Amino acid sequence: MSRRRSVVLAACTVLLGLGLAACGADAADPGETTQDGTRAVTIGALTISETAPLWAAVDAGVFAEHGLDVTVQPIQGGAQAMPALINGDVDLMIGQPFGALRATEQGLPVAIVAGYAESYPDGDDINAVVAGAGSDIVRPADLAGAKVAVNSLGAAGDLTIRAAVEQDGGDPAAIEFVEVAFPDAAAQLEAGNIDAAWVPEPFVSMITGAGGTKVVYPYQAVIPGLPTLVVQTTTQTVEQDPELVADVRAALADAFTWAEENDDAVRQSLVDNLEIPAEAAANLPLPRFTTAVDAATIEALADLGVQYEYFQEAPDVDAILAE
Amino acid sequence: MADTGTLSVRDLGKTYPVGTGEVEAIRSISFDVRAGELVCIVGPSGCGKTTLLKCLSGLLSPTTGSVLLDGQAVLAPPEKMAVVFQEYGRSLYPWLSVRDNVGLPLKARGVPRDEREQAVRAALEEVGLGQALASFPWQLSGGMQQRVAIARAIAYQPEVLVMDEPFAAVDAQTRADLEDLVRRVWQDLGVTVIFVTHDIDESVYLGERVLVLSSSPTVVQEDLAVDLPAARDQISTRALPRFTELRTHVHEQIQHAKRGARTPLPRPTS
Amino acid sequence: MTRTRLRPVAGALRAVGYAAGLPALALLAWALATDRSASIYFPPPGTIANAFAATWFGPAFTTDVLPSLGRFAVGVLLSIVIGVVAGTAIGTTRWLRDLLEPLFEFFRAVPPVVLVPVLMLMLGVGDSMRIAVIVSGCVWPVLLNTVEGVRGVDTVLTETSRSYRVRGALSLRYVVLPAASPQIMAGIRLCLSIGLILMVISEMFASSSGLGYRIVYFQRSFMIAQMWSGIVLLGLIGVAVATLYGIAERRVLHWYHGMREVARG
Numbered sequence: 001m002s003r004r005r006s007v008v009l010a011a012c013t014v015l016l017g018l019g020l021a022a023c024g025a026d027a028a029d030p031g032e033t034t035q036d037g038t039r040a041v042t043i044g045a046l047t048i049s050e051t052a053p054l055w056a057a058v059d060a061g062v063f064a065e066h067g068l069d070v071t072v073q074p075i076q077g078g079a080q081a082m083p084a085l086i087n088g089d090v091d092l093m094i095g096q097p098f099g100a101l102r103a104t105e106q107g108l109p110v111a112i113v114a115g116y117a118e119s120y121p122d123g124d125d126i127n128a129v130v131a132g133a134g135s136d137i138v139r140p141a142d143l144a145g146a147k148v149a150v151n152s153l154g155a156a157g158d159l160t161i162r163a164a165v166e167q168d169g170g171d172p173a174a175i176e177f178v179e180v181a182f183p184d185a186a187a188q189l190e191a192g193n194i195d196a197a198w199v200p201e202p203f204v205s206m207i208t209g210a211g212g213t214k215v216v217y218p219y220q221a222v223i224p225g226l227p228t229l230v231v232q233t234t235t236q237t238v239e240q241d242p243e244l245v246a247d248v249r250a251a252l253a254d255a256f257t258w259a260e261e262n263d264d265a266v267r268q269s270l271v272d273n274l275e276i277p278a279e280a281a282a283n284l285p286l287p288r289f290t291t292a293v294d295a296a297t298i299e300a301l302a303d304l305g306v307q308y309e310y311f312q313e314a315p316d317v318d319a320i321l322a323e
Numbered sequence: 324m325a326d327t328g329t330l331s332v333r334d335l336g337k338t339y340p341v342g343t344g345e346v347e348a349i350r351s352i353s354f355d356v357r358a359g360e361l362v363c364i365v366g367p368s369g370c371g372k373t374t375l376l377k378c379l380s381g382l383l384s385p386t387t388g389s390v391l392l393d394g395q396a397v398l399a400p401p402e403k404m405a406v407v408f409q410e411y412g413r414s415l416y417p418w419l420s421v422r423d424n425v426g427l428p429l430k431a432r433g434v435p436r437d438e439r440e441q442a443v444r445a446a447l448e449e450v451g452l453g454q455a456l457a458s459f460p461w462q463l464s465g466g467m468q469q470r471v472a473i474a475r476a477i478a479y480q481p482e483v484l485v486m487d488e489p490f491a492a493v494d495a496q497t498r499a500d501l502e503d504l505v506r507r508v509w510q511d512l513g514v515t516v517i518f519v520t521h522d523i524d525e526s527v528y529l530g531e532r533v534l535v536l537s538s539s540p541t542v543v544q545e546d547l548a549v550d551l552p553a554a555r556d557q558i559s560t561r562a563l564p565r566f567t568e569l570r571t572h573v574h575e576q577i578q579h580a581k582r583g584a585r586t587p588l589p590r591p592t593s
Numbered sequence: 594m595t596r597t598r599l600r601p602v603a604g605a606l607r608a609v610g611y612a613a614g615l616p617a618l619a620l621l622a623w624a625l626a627t628d629r630s631a632s633i634y635f636p637p638p639g640t641i642a643n644a645f646a647a648t649w650f651g652p653a654f655t656t657d658v659l660p661s662l663g664r665f666a667v668g669v670l671l672s673i674v675i676g677v678v679a680g681t682a683i684g685t686t687r688w689l690r691d692l693l694e695p696l697f698e699f700f701r702a703v704p705p706v707v708l709v710p711v712l713m714l715m716l717g718v719g720d721s722m723r724i725a726v727i728v729s730g731c732v733w734p735v736l737l738n739t740v741e742g743v744r745g746v747d748t749v750l751t752e753t754s755r756s757y758r759v760r761g762a763l764s765l766r767y768v769v770l771p772a773a774s775p776q777i778m779a780g781i782r783l784c785l786s787i788g789l790i791l792m793v794i795s796e797m798f799a800s801s802s803g804l805g806y807r808i809v810y811f812q813r814s815f816m817i818a819q820m821w822s823g824i825v826l827l828g829l830i831g832v833a834v835a836t837l838y839g840i841a842e843r844r845v846l847h848w849y850h851g852m853r854e855v856a857r858g
Contacts, residue, residue: 079813079815083634102813102814103815106633106814107633149718153801154810154813155813179806180713180718181798188714193719194718377752381756382752382756405757406753406756408749408752410749416771417848418772419767428757428759431757461855461856479757
């Protein structure tokens with residue numbers, strides 16, 4: 001959701017030599033044991049509402065019970081954080097599954113070690129394609145020929161939208177995608193600069209509340225229950241420190257159970273970490289949190305990527321999923 | 324000789340505001356120049372020669388009094404007047420060729436291209452720079468640059484040619500050549516020439532008349548007729564006893580002026 | 594005899610050596626460094642060269658490179674025209690200068706990047722927004738240098754023009770603008786480098802084509818060699834733009850360089 005910041009950062013990183021991070025010191029080895037017997041773990045996470053249970057559970061001491069001293073490292077995006085993951089500055093990272101597939105396709109040693117959040121297979125989903133008030137776009141097929149905003153092109157958003165449009169009988173090649181940061185989408189819709197936008201909550205509610213139309217839940221329409229975020233690390237960590245991976249997975253599962261029972265604490269962490277007004281935080285729809293990964297959905301995502309030529313060759317999903 | 328090109332300066336005064344007060348550069352200057360006359364203006368340094376010249380050429384408006392060209396008050400640079408500045412290096416356009424430097428004022432006047440080209444060539448021939456058309460000013464020596472400036476004035480076909488210490492920055496030999504050039508141009512074209520200089524010998528050698536200015540605040544200290552033969556020559560003219568008398572007289576006048584005098588010394592008899 | 598005949602050849606060789614020497618050394622250093630490390634983020638030069646050919650000598654040239662260059666050219670040209678026209682008006686008009694100068698200092702301090710969301714709302718998400726981003730950053734050096742250049746015309750030259758009644762458009766064309774041209778050209782030089790940066794940055798917002806977009810896309814997609822090839826292409830464009838500027842500057846300011854050379858003796 002901090003797409004604008006991430007773009008500026010990307011500009012700087014790209015132009016000033018992205019790899020500087022990769023040259024950085026080999027920081028603390030994953031799972032280094034501190035004096036009191038706990039292991040220091042750094043988890044990279046986006047500063048978005050989905051991270052709330054992690055912040056809250058860390059503060060509540062859920063991870064400490066598993067002997068883990070967790071530092072949540074804010075990251076700007078999966079790709080931007082990847083060098084830090086590779087060189088060990090960050091031990092694990094919470095990012096989109098599509099990013100992990102893409103990284104693997106390009107030969108980066110990345111593995112998915114646990115689930116984190118997933119979209120809803122039915123009912124209200126947590127992201128949607130919405131059209132502005134008064135638009136005659138009402139169904140996926142109408143998006144063919146329209147200008148559709150996504151936060152980041154070449155990822156799960158536009159991929160599932162293409163599939164949803166084709167599934168509805170539209171021509172996916174006729175969609176004109178454009179990158180617009182999530183927080184800017186509503187204003188761009190209103191200004192008539194774009195015809196529709198793919199946004200997560202709370203923007204879906206904001207736009208439909210202002211008279212916009214919900215066109216489609218692309219995840220739900222194409223791959224019901226597709227994970228939005230998964231826990232990733234390097235294959236090296238998976239091989240050399242299975243204990244750490246197992247501890248994190250177990251702790252995270254406890255954290256989600258704890259979060260379900262302590263919804264107030266999770267909502268409060270939204271207020272504390274994202275400065276969302278308490279009232280809005282209380283009503284913000286959140287995804288389903290689970291450490292389980294439905295391999296079939298990842299498989300489906302990979303197949304879709306191949307079908308729409310996002311991937312040149314099929315990623316080896318079995319190798320990526322280290323469970 | 325042309326019958327136009329008469330210049331009258333009437334009680335001309337100029338004060339500059341300085342800070343909260345003001346400085347009186349010129350108190351009151353009055354003189355007349357007949358059409359076709361060559362008048363030199365000399366004076367001690369800092370006596371306001373340049374201020375006077377800027378008022379004459381309409382670049383500066385006087386605080387009091389007026390300048391009349393053929394009876395018309397000069398309120399802006401008049402079309403019948405050309406000016407040659409001391410700083411040739413700064414008064415020629417370095418981005419224009421010699422041809423375009425000389426031709427630009429004619430273009431501003433709306434002279435057709437062919438006619439302009441002819442006038443430019445003739446003027447450059449007159450100053451002995453017929454070959455330098457395509458050169459840029461900075462490729463030429465100082466003396467040649469000042470010749471270009473003179474050619475520009477000639478091509479402009481003025482009735483009055485005003486020159487502000489034009490040879491102050493060139494070497495002695497070049498200077499002598501340029502002095503003779505000015506005499507020749509004056510005789511050939513029959514224009515009125517006002518030649519400002521701080522060099523006493525030069526004023527006597529060139530002028531038909533020499534106006535000696537006092538120290539600032541300036542008045543005309545003396546209006547001296549130069550009764551030397553019209554045909555002048557660097558060697559023989561300067562060797563004449565009368566030349567020596569006149570230059571000594573002007574020299575004394577200026578020394579006198581420097582001491583703050585406002586009235587002339589007795590004139591030398593011819 | 595032989596020496597004099599060889600001298601121009603040797604001189605040319607030396608010039609080529611100087612121009613190519615450091616890049617060649619850098620390339621060698623890069624090759625040696627990447628040869629021994631296995632970092633995915635630092636592919637060896639050969640890999641980048643292959644990626645360069647595969648990426649840019651294809652449809653990407655027309656879908657990304659040309660649109661970028663087009664926006665850059667339009668943005669920079671607009672900046673130059675606006676900067677010179679407004680700068681001349683402001684430089685020659687006292688009250689306009691007093692009125693606008695404080696405002697300039699204000700707008701100059703605003704980084705074009707923060708204007709992007711506003712420009713996006715006003716101009717949409719298309720080329721006009723991107724060109725506006727370029728202009729919003731590029732116009733200042735040209736404008737301010739033009740103001741300074743026009744104000745700084747030698748007084749003797751101004752008086753010469755006045756006394757010969759060279760006025761209006763003629764004075765602008767033959768006196769004021771040429772006199773200000775060394776400063777205007779210096780402004781344009783800055784404008785070009787800022788323009789290139791803003792071209793890239795503007796394509797990182799609300800984009801779906803262009804070099805800047807493509808480089809970020811490659812970075813996001815972990816296509817590291819392609820990303821580096823995009824950076825190399827940007828650098829090459831920078832060199833090409835600087836070369837073109839050099840040619841234009843030598844033509845426009847030949848008198849200025851000639852004059853300075855003479856002054857140096």
